[in-house]
Amino acid sequence: MVRFENVGMRYGPGPEVLRDVTFALEAGSFTFLTGPSGAGKSTLLKLMMLAEPPSRGLITLFGNDLAVTRRRDFPAIRRRIGVVFQDFRLLDHLSAFDNVALPLRLAGKRAEDYAGDVVELLTWVGLSDRMQARPPTLSGGEQQRVAIARAVVGRPDLLLADEPTGNVDSDIAQRLIRLFAELNRLGTTVMIATHDRKLIEATRAREMRLVDGRLVELRSGRA
Amino acid sequence: MSEVKPSGRILPRERGAAPLDVVIAVMAFLAALALGASLLADRAALSWREGLEGKLTVQILPPAHGDAASALVSETNAVLTILRTTDGIVHASAISQADEIALVKPWLGADALVSDLPLPQLVDASIRPGAQIDVAELSARIKAAAPDSMLDDHTHWIGRLKSLADTVIFSAYGILLLIAVATAAAVTFATRAGLQAHHEIVGLLHQMGAHSGFIARAFERHYAFSAFLAAAIGASLAALVFIAAGGLELAGLEPVPFLPPLSLAPREFLWLAAVPLASGLIGWATARLSVLAFLREIY
Numbered sequence: 001m002v003r004f005e006n007v008g009m010r011y012g013p014g015p016e017v018l019r020d021v022t023f024a025l026e027a028g029s030f031t032f033l034t035g036p037s038g039a040g041k042s043t044l045l046k047l048m049m050l051a052e053p054p055s056r057g058l059i060t061l062f063g064n065d066l067a068v069t070r071r072r073d074f075p076a077i078r079r080r081i082g083v084v085f086q087d088f089r090l091l092d093h094l095s096a097f098d099n100v101a102l103p104l105r106l107a108g109k110r111a112e113d114y115a116g117d118v119v120e121l122l123t124w125v126g127l128s129d130r131m132q133a134r135p136p137t138l139s140g141g142e143q144q145r146v147a148i149a150r151a152v153v154g155r156p157d158l159l160l161a162d163e164p165t166g167n168v169d170s171d172i173a174q175r176l177i178r179l180f181a182e183l184n185r186l187g188t189t190v191m192i193a194t195h196d197r198k199l200i201e202a203t204r205a206r207e208m209r210l211v212d213g214r215l216v217e218l219r220s221g222r223a
Numbered sequence: 224m225s226e227v228k229p230s231g232r233i234l235p236r237e238r239g240a241a242p243l244d245v246v247i248a249v250m251a252f253l254a255a256l257a258l259g260a261s262l263l264a265d266r267a268a269l270s271w272r273e274g275l276e277g278k279l280t281v282q283i284l285p286p287a288h289g290d291a292a293s294a295l296v297s298e299t300n301a302v303l304t305i306l307r308t309t310d311g312i313v314h315a316s317a318i319s320q321a322d323e324i325a326l327v328k329p330w331l332g333a334d335a336l337v338s339d340l341p342l343p344q345l346v347d348a349s350i351r352p353g354a355q356i357d358v359a360e361l362s363a364r365i366k367a368a369a370p371d372s373m374l375d376d377h378t379h380w381i382g383r384l385k386s387l388a389d390t391v392i393f394s395a396y397g398i399l400l401l402i403a404v405a406t407a408a409a410v411t412f413a414t415r416a417g418l419q420a421h422h423e424i425v426g427l428l429h430q431m432g433a434h435s436g437f438i439a440r441a442f443e444r445h446y447a448f449s450a451f452l453a454a455a456i457g458a459s460l461a462a463l464v465f466i467a468a469g470g471l472e473l474a475g476l477e478p479v480p481f482l483p484p485l486s487l488a489p490r491e492f493l494w495l496a497a498v499p500l501a502s503g504l505i506g507w508a509t510a511r512l513s514v515l516a517f518l519r520e521i522y
Contacts, residue, residue, distance in 0.1 A: 051430060053522050079432030089427050093235035101229060106433045111229040132228070 001027040001158065001189050002048060007057030009043055009213075017043050019213045021057070025191065027157075030184045032200050033193040034218070035210035041193040042086065044210065045160050048191070049083050050074055062157065079107060082156035082188075084164045088147040090135040096122060096146045097131040103154040114153075121149045124179065126172065140167040148176055152183050159183060161192045165199060173199060233428070233441040234421065243413035244453040247502060250406035251457030255498045257402050259465050261395035262491045268388025275377045275384065279356075281306070281346040281365060283372045291341075298369035299344050305364055306346065311354030318345040406454070406498075407505050413453075414446045414509040418517070425517060435518045443510040450506025454499035462487075462495050 002025040009018040017040045025031060033041050046052045047059060050066070059066045061077055069077070082103070090099050097118055104114040122131050125145040135143050144167045151159060159180065165173035177199060184190045194200065200207060207219040283298050285291045299317050306315035318326075323342050331340075350356055362374040418425070421442070428438050469486025487495075 049430065051522065075432045075434050077432075078430065081432075083430065089423075091424060091427065093232075094230060095228075098230045102428075103431055106428070106431055106437065115229060 001025050001029070001062065002191075003058075003060040004047075005058040005060075007047065007054045007059060009040075009047060009052070010055050016055070017213050018047075018054075018210075021213075021215045023208060023215055023217070025158075025189055027189055028184065028187055029189050030181070030203065030205040031191045032203075032205055032207045033191055033210065034195070034200065034207055039210040040213045041210055042162055045083075045162055045191070045193055048158070049081050049160055050078055079103070079154070080157040082151035082154060082159045084144075084148050084151045084159075084161035086162040086166070088135070088143045090143055090146055090150075092135050095132045095134055096127055096138065096142075099135065099146055100149045100153050102150060107154060118149075118153060121153055122146075125149050125176070141169070141172060144168055145172070145176070148179070152179065152188075155183070155186065156188060159188050159190045161190075161194075163194055164192060165194065165196055170198070174202070177202065234424065234445050243409065243416060244449065246409045247406065247413055247450055247453035248457035248460075250402065250409045251454035251498050251502055252461050253457075254399065254402045254406050255458040255461030255495045256464065257395060257399040258494055258498065259461060259487055259491070261392060261399050262487065262494060263485060264388070264391040264395045268385070268392060271384045271388060272381060275381050277350045277352060278377060279306075279312070279348040279350065279358075279361075280375045280377070281348070281369075281372050282375065283344040283346070283369055285341045285343065286371050294371070295344050298371055299346060301368040302346050302365055302372055305361075305368055306348045309356070309361060311351055311356050312348050313351045315346060315348040318347055403501070406502060410450045410454075410502055410505040411509045414450065414506050415513055417446060417449075418442065418510065418513050422517070425514060426521065429518055429521060435515055438518065439511045439514040442514045443507045446510035447503045447507035451499050451503030454502030458495050458498040461498075462492060465492070465495075 004021050004023050007018060007021040008016050010016045021044065033044065035041050043052070047054055048061070050061070053066075062080060064073070064077060091102070094102070100122060101111070101114055101118045104118070105111075119128075119131065122128060125148060127142060127145055127149070130138060130142060133142075135146065138146065144164065148161070148164055151161065161180070164180075165176055168176065173196070180190050180192065181203070192199075206217075209216045209218045281302050283295060283302060286294045286298075303315055303317065306312050320342070323345060327342070356376075358374065358376045358378075365372050365374050425438055425442075428441075429435075465485065465487045471485075
C-alpha cells in the first residue's frame, strides 16, 4: 500500500527534517505516528499525501513508484487518499454539508447521489443540526469533525490524519476513533499522527515514532 | 434532508477586486470610445472621398478687361457646351450666384459686400462612374474655348483628404490598440489579484485530487464573467455618449463642425459589444493560464 525507502526531506537549503525513513504500511493496517513537536510527523504525512516531493529516496503508493509516475496520474492517486489536516483547511464560503461533499463532487458524483451519505456522516459525527453552518460559525471541535467527515466520506483507500482529536473532548474523541476503526475494518489503511497517549493506549495498533527525523518502531500492532 | 441545499459553487460569491473592476470598466469605456471614434473616422474618410470623386469643377474668372459680364456668360456657355458634349460626362451646370454666395458664407459671412465681390463663375460636372476622362485633353479644350477658365478634377484635394483621413483613421486605430493593451493588462492584473486571494482554495482542491482542468474551469468562468460584466458597464456608458451625440445632432446642434455625424449607426453599435466580449475572453484566458501555471509550480 505505502512503501518508503531511505526517504530524506529538507525544505530548501535547510537541515533534513526526515532522514533515511524506511517503512511499509500494509493494506488495511492501522498505525499511529508519534513523536515530539518538530520531529517531522507533518512532513511525513505531506510526503504520503503527495503534497511535497521527497528530497531523496523512494516512495511507492498503491504500487506506483512516485519517481516515475506521470504528474497527470497524481490526481487519481490523491483521490484515493483522505486527509484530515491539522488546520482543517475547510472552505469558509461553503456550508459544512458542501465541505464534506467536496471529495464526492471532485469524483464527479451528483448531489442527489451523495446527499444521503453526507447527511448520514454528519449525523454520525454529531453535526446533524449544523449542516448548513459555515466553518467560521463553527467551534474548533465542530470544524475538526467536519474535516474528518470530509476525509472519510469517499471511503478512501488510505486515510491520513494529523492530530484529528486535538480539539474535541474525550467522548467525541472516542467516537471519532470508532469511526476510523470502522473505516479501517471496511478496508481503509489508516495512519494517525497524534500526541494523545490515551488514544494510542486504547487501541492495539502499530505505533511508529519519529525522533529528530528518524523513524523508530515502538510497537507492531495488530492490523 | 429537505433543509440541505447543496451549492454548485466552488469559489466564494463575494468579490474582493471591486476597485480593479472599476479600472476595467473605465478602460473598457475608453476602448469603446476609441473604437467608435475609429468607426466614425472611417466613415468620414469615405464620405469625404465620395463627395469629391467623380466630380469636375471649372472655375471661370471674370475677365480683367472689356465687358466682363458678357465675356463671363459667353465663356460659361462655351465651357458648358464642351462638357455636355464630352463622352463620360453625365451632367454639367453652372452654379447660380445665390449658391456661390451660400458657399462662401461660412468664411466671409452674409454681409451685403459679399454680393459686390467679383466671384468667379463655377461650373459643376459629374463623371459617369467608371468613365475614363482625359483631364489634360479636356482642360486644353476648355482653355482654348474659355481663356479665363481653370479645370479642377480635385485630384490634389482628394489626395490631401485621403492623407488626412488615413492619419485620422490610423491615429484612432493606434489609440484603440494602446487602450486595448491597457485594458487587457487591467483585466489580467485583476484576474491575477483575485487568484492570489484564492490560492488556498486552489491548493486544497489540488490536494484533494481535482484535475487541473476542473480547477481552471471554476476560475475561468468566474473571472470571464467578472471581466465581461465590468467591461459591459464601461462599453454601455460609451454607447450612451454616442447616443447623446446623436441626440444633439437631432436637436440641430453640431458638436464638431465639418465632421460627419458623431452618432453611430445601429450596426456600428454592435462593434462596441466586442469590447466586453474581448474583455471576458482575456479574463477567461488569464484565469486559465494563471491557474494552470500555479498548479504546475506546486507538486
